Amino acid sequence: MPLTVRDLLAIPSLRLRLIAGGAGLGRVVEAAHATETTSPAAWLEGAEVVMTTGLLLTGDDADSAAYVDELREGKASALIVGVGGGLPLQAVPTALSQHAERAGMPLLVAPATVPFASITKAVFVARASEERRLLERTLRTQRRLSAAAASSDGLEGLLSSWVQATGSGVAVCDASGRLLSAAGTDGQALLTEAAPVIDTVALHGLRGSGGGDLPCGKVVVQPLGTARMRGLAVLLNADSAESRLLISVLVSLLSVELERRHLADEPQRRRRATLLARLFTTDITAEQAHALLRTADVPAGPVRAVAVQAAGDPVELAADLALALPGGLARVTGGTVEVVVAQDTDIHAVLRRFAPGRPAGIGPAVAPQHAALSLRQAVALLPSSAELGRPISAAEAGSVRLLLSLGSPATLAAFADTVLAPLDAADPAGELTETLRVWLETNGSWAETSNLLGLHRHTVQNRIEKVAKLTGRQQDRAEDRIDLWLALTARAVGLPRPQQQK
Structure with a gap:
């Protein structure tokens, strides 16, 4: 004491x-x-x-x-x-x-x-004795924790020994935030309450830790793993002197335990990679594909293929994604990791955590026997994803907005200005431009444009005729309509509107 x-x-x-x-x-x-x-x-x-x-x-x-x-x-x-x-x-x-x-x-x-020196000496001796006793207790506890880690009780025995020694609750989750084990506290409730801290620490991998005062108490979140994050430890009210000294010991032992589990799961990952290779063949039947998904515990229904370019070791990224995704269907092809997920999987959230900033293509949802088609489209999206710096899905790949966003901003701005500059100069309030936009979006319907803008039909016709006169684009020529529509769309994807000259 x-x-x-x-x-x-x-x-x-x-x-x-x-x-x-x-x-x-x-x-x-x-x-x-x-x-x-x-x-x-x-x-x-x-x-x-x-x-x-x-x-x-x-x-x-x-x-x-x-x-x-x-x-x-x-x-x-x-x-x-x-x-x-x-x-x-x-x-x-x-x-x-x-x-x-x-x-x-x-x-x-x-x-x-x-003399006051006697009082100073007495305080020093008492403090030194307490620190010696603390180190002795810490050493004994460290030995108990090491013995628990080496026993057949594994993770559960290690956490129980920690709670017995410190009285501090602890929960351990995998890299996806799923509870693996807990002691001295309601593990799932603790993970739920500490989720914001866990997410922040997870984004930094092994490079840091986090903590904060929560309604349940003071929490400390530590990443677990050696070369790569395998999970996280959430400690509750571990603020005693002994607990602070032992946290690093606990983190080291838990990291070794999770690495051991990772190695033990390697045969299972290989088996699922083999299943995925079979799913990606073009001659697989619907019955065979559904049977394969049942074997991998993937929910029945449409699936998507996802292709991710790895920054470092693709095998490690594949292992992370296999752990995070239901079914764990992942394989490595060259420097690309390919996975299959159920249609309703939040693949964007998984990519943000495990492959932030990496090019990724997300194929369309298809019947399981057509997974190879979804994969082909996912791989084809990787160059666009690399250029934009974010995952690209097949749904947006067919959008003109995506094509415009891939173009040179200067070239697109020049094109939009060439077409729309006369309107910018003659119509600073933007009434002509807005009328043109609505008219094009309604496929040139006078009645619908009039109704949407609350204008008389003749007013709409007069404005469109004025647009034609100013821009030199005629309303009855398909090519001219396309020019106007592309110019407006280019502006909509973020190109700056030119400054009006004073």
């Missing part, structure tokens, strides 16, 4: 006496500091006993109150005043005792025959 003011008072050789502030006897003492200044706060770090001979203490009520306030501001544990023959004070001023009592600041008296 840490040294307290009560413990210091109980050391016989110091012959200290308490005269005020008994309510604070439980305060922890970490150091002793002798000073004669009446403004000691700036010289304190907290948890010190302040020792003074009272050379500058006047005994005045206001001065005594200000001195006690200084001690509180500096988070002092107690005040020790030396009194007796040859010292400035023969007794503690009454005002000082009264203010110390009101503040709950322990006020102790040391006889003149006890």
Whole structure:
């Protein structure tokens, strides 16, 4: 247990006496500091006993109150005043005792025959003894944790030993956030409450940790793994001195355990990669494809193929995706990882966590026997994904917006300006441009455009005729309509509208 003011008072050789502030006897003492200044706060770090001979203490009520306030501001544990023959004070001023009592600041008296150095030494010896006892307890606990990790109990035994030693709850999840084991707490509830912290730590891999004060208590989240993140440990109220010393030991042992599990799962990953290779053949029947998905525990129904370019080791990325995706159907082809997922899988969320910034193509949802077709489209999307810096799905690949976004911004801006600049100059309010947009989107319907804009039909016709006159594009020529529509669409994907000249 840490040294307290009560413990210091109980050391016989110091012959200290308490005269005020008994309510604070439980305060922890970490150091002793002798000073004669009446403004000691700036010289304190907290948890010190302040020792003074009272050379500058006047005994005045206001001065005594200000001195006690200084001690509180500096988070002092107690005040020790030396009194007796040859010292400035023969007794503690009454005002000082009264203010110390009101503040709950322990006020102790040391006889003149006890040097302050003896008190400093006693605090140092007590602190050193406590630290030695803490290290001995930590070493014993470390051995217990190591023995638990080496036993057949595995993860569960290790976590149970941690809770028995520290009283701190702990939950361990895989890299996808799924609970693997917990002890001393409701693991799933803890993971749910700590989800924002877990997500933040997971994005940084093994490079950091996180924590915070949550309604359930103070949590610390540590990534687990050696070369790659295999999971995360969530510790609850692990703020004791022993817990803080042991966290790194626990993280190391848990990392070894999860690496062991990863290696043990390698045959299963190979088997599922073989299943996926069969699914990607073009001669597979519907019955065979459904049977294969049942074997992999993939929900019945349409599936998507996804292709991801790996930044480093594609085998490790494939293992991560196999762990994160239901069914775990993943394989490596060259530098690309190919997977199959059920149609309703949130593949974007998985890619954000395990392949952030990596080119990825997401094929269309197809019947299982047509997975090869979905894969072909997914692979074809990789160049576009690399250029845009985000995953691309087959649904948006057929969009003109995607084609425009792949073009040179300067070229597209020049094209849009060439077509629309006359409207920009003649119509700063944008009425002609808006009427043109709605008219094109309604396939040139006068009635529908009039209804949507709340304008008379003749007003719409007059505006479109004015657009034709200004731009030189005729409303009855398909090529001219396409030019106008592409120019408006180019502006819609983010190209800047030109500044009007003043």
